[in-house]
Amino acid sequence: MASVSDIKETFFQECDDLLEALNDGLIQIGGQGSPTEVDSETINAIFRAVHSIKGGAAAFRFNALVDFAHAYENTLDAMRAGRLGVTQDLSDLLQRAADHLADHVRAARTGEDLAPSSGTDLLARLSASLSNQGVSNNQDEAPPEFAPLALSFDLGLGLGDDTLSGRKKWRIGFAPAAGFLESGNDPVHILRELAGLGDLDARPNLNRLPALDDLDPEILLLDWQIDLEGALCEDDIRQAFDFVADLCKLEITSLQEVTFAAPAHLPASDAPPAAPLPSVTGPATAAPTPRASLRVDTDHVDRLINLVGELVINQSVLSRSVHEAGLAGQPTLAAGLSDLRNLSREIQEGVMSIRAQPVKPLFQRMARIVRDASDLAGKRVEFLTLGEGTDVDKTVIEQLVDPLTHMVRNAIDHGLETPEARLAAGKPEAGKVRLSAAHRSGRVVIEVSDDGGGINRPKVLHIAQSKGLIAPDATLSDADIDALLFLPGFSTASSVTSLSGRGVGLDVVKSAIRRLGGRLTVASTPGQGTTMSISLPLTLAVLDGMVIEVAGETMVVPIAAIAQTLQPAPDEIDHLGMGSGGMVVRLRDRFIPIVDLGCLLGFRNVAIAPDKMVLLIVETDTGAICALAVDAIHDQQQVVIKGLEANYGRVPFVAAATILGNGRIALILDPEDIIGFDAKAQATLSEKEDLPCLP
Amino acid sequence: MSAMTSAMPEPNRPDISRSEPPQSAANMMEVVTFRVGDQEYCVDIMVVREIRGWTLPTSLPHAPPYVLGVMNLRGTVVPLVDVSARLDLGPSSPDPRHVVIIAMVAEQIVGFLVSAVSRVLSIPRSAIQPAPELAGRPSGPSPAGLIATPEGLLRLIDMGALLPPAGHRISA
Known part of the structure; x- marks a missing residue:
C-alpha cells in the first residue's frame, strides 16, 4: 500500500507537470501580440494548474503554498471571468507569481521554510491587481503566513468549474426495443463502452419484468436510466449507440440545465429516486495536460541499458567468430547475422531513448x-x-x-x-x-x-x-x-x-x-x-573515445580531452637533462612535456623510442597540458562506460572501463589525473630514486 | 479494507517453532574445494556465484602483483585475483585449463584464479580447526581454518582476506 510519503511524492511529481503547464500557458499569454485577446482556454489551463496545486497542497496541509496559490487563483479567476484584462504588467506579475509558486512547491518538497517576507510583495501586487478592478477579495489583508485560512476544496467548486474542466453530467434514457437481442446486440457492451467514457451510474428499470415463469429470455424488457459524468459531449455518447440507433429509444439530456428529468417515455415513476449528484470531484482531478507517460525506477532502465550494451557486444563477438570460422560466406548465416546486428542496434537506440527527456x-x-x-x-x-x-x-x-x-x-x-x-x-x-x-x-x-x-x-x-x-x-x-x-x-x-x-x-x-x-x-x-x-x-553512458595501444594494452582516451594528435618529427623532440628525466615536444613554440603512458601505468620500464611514438596532446580545464606518448592510435569510437569502482576500487590514472567489440575490457584513461600526477612528478621527480622511464 | 482484515479472526496455525531444525543442517557447512598448485583449499559455497574458464584479463596499472587485471563477466567489470600469488605460492602461469571462481565478497564481485575446482563437500562445522599461528610464515593471508579429510588437509579460505587491502593506491 502506498505510504503517505509515496502519495506526497506523486503530488510533487504532478506539481512539476502542473508548473510546466502553467509556464506553457503564461508563455502563450505573454507571447500573444495583442495581450488583451487571450484565449480563454489558455487562462482556464493556467487556472486549472494553480487550482490543482492548491487542492493537492491543502490535502497535505502545506499552508503557505495553499495561501499563495489561493491569492494567485483569485487574480486568475478575475481574468477568467473577464473582469481583468491582460496587460503587459499583469502578464509579468503572473509570471513572477508562477516563479514564486514554484518556490513554494520546492520549499514544501524539501521541508524548508521560505523567508517570511518572500512573496509579500507579490501578494500585495496580486491583490492590488484585483482591487484595481473593483473585485472584492477577502484575502487582501491576510498576511501569507496567517495560518489556517478557510481554504478547502469547496472554494469555488460550483458547477461552473465543471464546465471549466470540460466535465459534464449527462442523463441518458436508454430503452431498447423488445427485439434488441435478436439482432445480436447486447446492452452490456454499450454500458461498458459508456463506462469507458466517464463515471457511469446505470440504473435498470425492472418494472416490465414478468414473473420468472413467464420470462422469455430472448425478449429484452429492461430499460435504463444512465448518469454519465466526464469530459465528453453529446456526440461521444451517441457514438456508443451508433449500431443500435434504430433498435432503441434514446434520450440524452445534459444535467447542467436540467436537474431532474426522467425521460417521459420511460415508465420512470417507480424508478429509484435519482441519487443526489455525486459531490463534485473538482477540477483538481482533471489533469490539464494528460501525458501518456510511465514513471519507472531509473535503476530498471539502467539495468536494461547495461544488458542491451551486452547484447550489442555479444552480437559483434558472435559475428567475429563466424568470420574467423570462415562461415561468413554462408548466405543464410550472413543474412541472419546482419539482421541480428540491425535489431540489436535498434533495441539499443530505443532503450537509450528511455532515459532521454526533452x-x-x-x-x-x-x-x-x-x-x-x-x-x-x-x-x-x-x-x-x-x-x-x-x-x-x-x-x-x-x-x-x-x-x-x-x-x-x-x-x-x-x-x-x-x-x-x-x-x-x-x-x-x-x-x-x-x-x-x-x-x-x-x-x-x-x-x-x-x-x-x-x-x-x-x-x-x-x-x-x-x-x-x-x-x-x-x-x-x-x-x-x-x-x-x-x-x-x-x-x-x-x-x-x-x-x-x-x-x-x-x-x-x-x-x-x-x-x-x-x-x-x-x-x-x-x-x-x-x-x-x-x-x-547524447548520454552519459557513452563516451567518444580514441582507442589507442600502449605496451600491448588497448586503452581509450576521452576525445573531449584531446587537443591534437601528432607523430613528431625527430627534431621536434628535445631531451631535457637526466635530472628532470623527460623529453619535451615543441609545438608552435611551446614546450610540452612528454609522458610515456606505458611507463606511467607501469606496463613497461623503458619509454618508447621517439621515432616510434605517437603523441596525444591532452589539456585540462586549468590549461595544464601534456603529450601522452602511445604506441599507436587505432580508431575513434563511442564506448559504453563501465564503472570499475564497484568491484575493485579506484585505479590511478583510470576513469572507468569499457568493453570493446572483441569482448575484452579496455580501460578509459583519466587525462586530468595523468596531468595532475605529471605536474607533481615534475616537481618531485629529482628526489625519487626509482625513476620511471629514463629514455 | 484494513478494518475488515483486522476484524477477521487470526487463523489457527500450527506452532512450527517447536519443531527444531535437524541437527545436521545447522551445524554443517557446504564448501567448494579447489586446488592451487598442489594444495587443496575450500571456500564457503554461499559466496560462490559461478565458475568459469580463464580468459586473458586486461591489466590494471599499479595493481598489486596478485591482481591480474579485470575481466568481462557478461558486461560487468570484474577484477581477477591470482590466488597462488596472493598466498605466496608463486605466480600462476594461467592457461585456459585454469579456472576462475566468481565470488561475491563484501558486495564486490571478484574472480579468483585457481588451478582447478574439485567438488562440493558437506563438512561439520565442528571439524574446522583454527589455523595455528606460524612463526616465520611468509606474508599473505593465512587460512581461516583447517579441516582434516581422509584425502588430506583442506584449508578453508576467507575470500575477503584475499582482496587487496582497502585503500591500495599508488603513492603519488
Missing part, C-alpha cells in the same frame, strides 16, 4: 533565471527558446542546470550592454538572449547567445595581462583571447555584482561541461553578440 523544463527554469537576472542588472531582456523538444539524457539535464544558469546570467550581465549603450548603438532597448538546443551529428548542442556588444577583446587582454595570466607582450589571436575567459579566476566585471563577477566564472562552467564529456566553445562578433555552445554526448 530539455523543456530546463529551459523553463532558465526563463526564470533570465527574469531574475534582468531585474538585478536593470536590463530589459527578451528571452527566446528554440528546440525545447530536444531529448537529452535525464542525468545530463540535471547536471546542466548550474552551468547553464551561469551562462545565461553571464549573457545578461556581461553580454548585453546597458539600455543606454544599446540605444546609442541603434539597437532596441530590450536585449535578446536566445537559448537553443538541437541534435547535431550524434551530439546535443545547446547554445546561449545574446545580441550584445560581443567580447571586448582589448579589455579581456588587458585584464589577463594585469592579472598576470599572460605575458605582458604576448600576442594572441582572437580565439586565444576568447579562451582567456575560461581561465580560472578571470572575471571582467569591473564591479562585483550579485550576479557574477565573483571570480567564479566560466572556468567552473567549462569544467562542469567537461565532466559531462562535453565541450564548451565561444564565438563572438564585436557589436553583434556572443554565442556560447555546449556540445554534449
Whole structure:
C-alpha cells in the first residue's frame, strides 16, 4: 500500500507537470501580440494548474503554498471571468507569481521554510491587481503566513468549474426495443463502452419484468436510466449507440440545465429516486495536460541499458567468430547475422531513448533565471527558446542546470550592454538572449547567445595581462583571447555584482561541461553578440573515445580531452637533462612535456623510442597540458562506460572501463589525473630514486 | 479494507517453532574445494556465484602483483585475483585449463584464479580447526581454518582476506 510519503511524492511529481503547464500557458499569454485577446482556454489551463496545486497542497496541509496559490487563483479567476484584462504588467506579475509558486512547491518538497517576507510583495501586487478592478477579495489583508485560512476544496467548486474542466453530467434514457437481442446486440457492451467514457451510474428499470415463469429470455424488457459524468459531449455518447440507433429509444439530456428529468417515455415513476449528484470531484482531478507517460525506477532502465550494451557486444563477438570460422560466406548465416546486428542496434537506440527527456523544463527554469537576472542588472531582456523538444539524457539535464544558469546570467550581465549603450548603438532597448538546443551529428548542442556588444577583446587582454595570466607582450589571436575567459579566476566585471563577477566564472562552467564529456566553445562578433555552445554526448553512458595501444594494452582516451594528435618529427623532440628525466615536444613554440603512458601505468620500464611514438596532446580545464606518448592510435569510437569502482576500487590514472567489440575490457584513461600526477612528478621527480622511464 | 482484515479472526496455525531444525543442517557447512598448485583449499559455497574458464584479463596499472587485471563477466567489470600469488605460492602461469571462481565478497564481485575446482563437500562445522599461528610464515593471508579429510588437509579460505587491502593506491 502506498505510504503517505509515496502519495506526497506523486503530488510533487504532478506539481512539476502542473508548473510546466502553467509556464506553457503564461508563455502563450505573454507571447500573444495583442495581450488583451487571450484565449480563454489558455487562462482556464493556467487556472486549472494553480487550482490543482492548491487542492493537492491543502490535502497535505502545506499552508503557505495553499495561501499563495489561493491569492494567485483569485487574480486568475478575475481574468477568467473577464473582469481583468491582460496587460503587459499583469502578464509579468503572473509570471513572477508562477516563479514564486514554484518556490513554494520546492520549499514544501524539501521541508524548508521560505523567508517570511518572500512573496509579500507579490501578494500585495496580486491583490492590488484585483482591487484595481473593483473585485472584492477577502484575502487582501491576510498576511501569507496567517495560518489556517478557510481554504478547502469547496472554494469555488460550483458547477461552473465543471464546465471549466470540460466535465459534464449527462442523463441518458436508454430503452431498447423488445427485439434488441435478436439482432445480436447486447446492452452490456454499450454500458461498458459508456463506462469507458466517464463515471457511469446505470440504473435498470425492472418494472416490465414478468414473473420468472413467464420470462422469455430472448425478449429484452429492461430499460435504463444512465448518469454519465466526464469530459465528453453529446456526440461521444451517441457514438456508443451508433449500431443500435434504430433498435432503441434514446434520450440524452445534459444535467447542467436540467436537474431532474426522467425521460417521459420511460415508465420512470417507480424508478429509484435519482441519487443526489455525486459531490463534485473538482477540477483538481482533471489533469490539464494528460501525458501518456510511465514513471519507472531509473535503476530498471539502467539495468536494461547495461544488458542491451551486452547484447550489442555479444552480437559483434558472435559475428567475429563466424568470420574467423570462415562461415561468413554462408548466405543464410550472413543474412541472419546482419539482421541480428540491425535489431540489436535498434533495441539499443530505443532503450537509450528511455532515459532521454526533452530539455523543456530546463529551459523553463532558465526563463526564470533570465527574469531574475534582468531585474538585478536593470536590463530589459527578451528571452527566446528554440528546440525545447530536444531529448537529452535525464542525468545530463540535471547536471546542466548550474552551468547553464551561469551562462545565461553571464549573457545578461556581461553580454548585453546597458539600455543606454544599446540605444546609442541603434539597437532596441530590450536585449535578446536566445537559448537553443538541437541534435547535431550524434551530439546535443545547446547554445546561449545574446545580441550584445560581443567580447571586448582589448579589455579581456588587458585584464589577463594585469592579472598576470599572460605575458605582458604576448600576442594572441582572437580565439586565444576568447579562451582567456575560461581561465580560472578571470572575471571582467569591473564591479562585483550579485550576479557574477565573483571570480567564479566560466572556468567552473567549462569544467562542469567537461565532466559531462562535453565541450564548451565561444564565438563572438564585436557589436553583434556572443554565442556560447555546449556540445554534449547524447548520454552519459557513452563516451567518444580514441582507442589507442600502449605496451600491448588497448586503452581509450576521452576525445573531449584531446587537443591534437601528432607523430613528431625527430627534431621536434628535445631531451631535457637526466635530472628532470623527460623529453619535451615543441609545438608552435611551446614546450610540452612528454609522458610515456606505458611507463606511467607501469606496463613497461623503458619509454618508447621517439621515432616510434605517437603523441596525444591532452589539456585540462586549468590549461595544464601534456603529450601522452602511445604506441599507436587505432580508431575513434563511442564506448559504453563501465564503472570499475564497484568491484575493485579506484585505479590511478583510470576513469572507468569499457568493453570493446572483441569482448575484452579496455580501460578509459583519466587525462586530468595523468596531468595532475605529471605536474607533481615534475616537481618531485629529482628526489625519487626509482625513476620511471629514463629514455 | 484494513478494518475488515483486522476484524477477521487470526487463523489457527500450527506452532512450527517447536519443531527444531535437524541437527545436521545447522551445524554443517557446504564448501567448494579447489586446488592451487598442489594444495587443496575450500571456500564457503554461499559466496560462490559461478565458475568459469580463464580468459586473458586486461591489466590494471599499479595493481598489486596478485591482481591480474579485470575481466568481462557478461558486461560487468570484474577484477581477477591470482590466488597462488596472493598466498605466496608463486605466480600462476594461467592457461585456459585454469579456472576462475566468481565470488561475491563484501558486495564486490571478484574472480579468483585457481588451478582447478574439485567438488562440493558437506563438512561439520565442528571439524574446522583454527589455523595455528606460524612463526616465520611468509606474508599473505593465512587460512581461516583447517579441516582434516581422509584425502588430506583442506584449508578453508576467507575470500575477503584475499582482496587487496582497502585503500591500495599508488603513492603519488
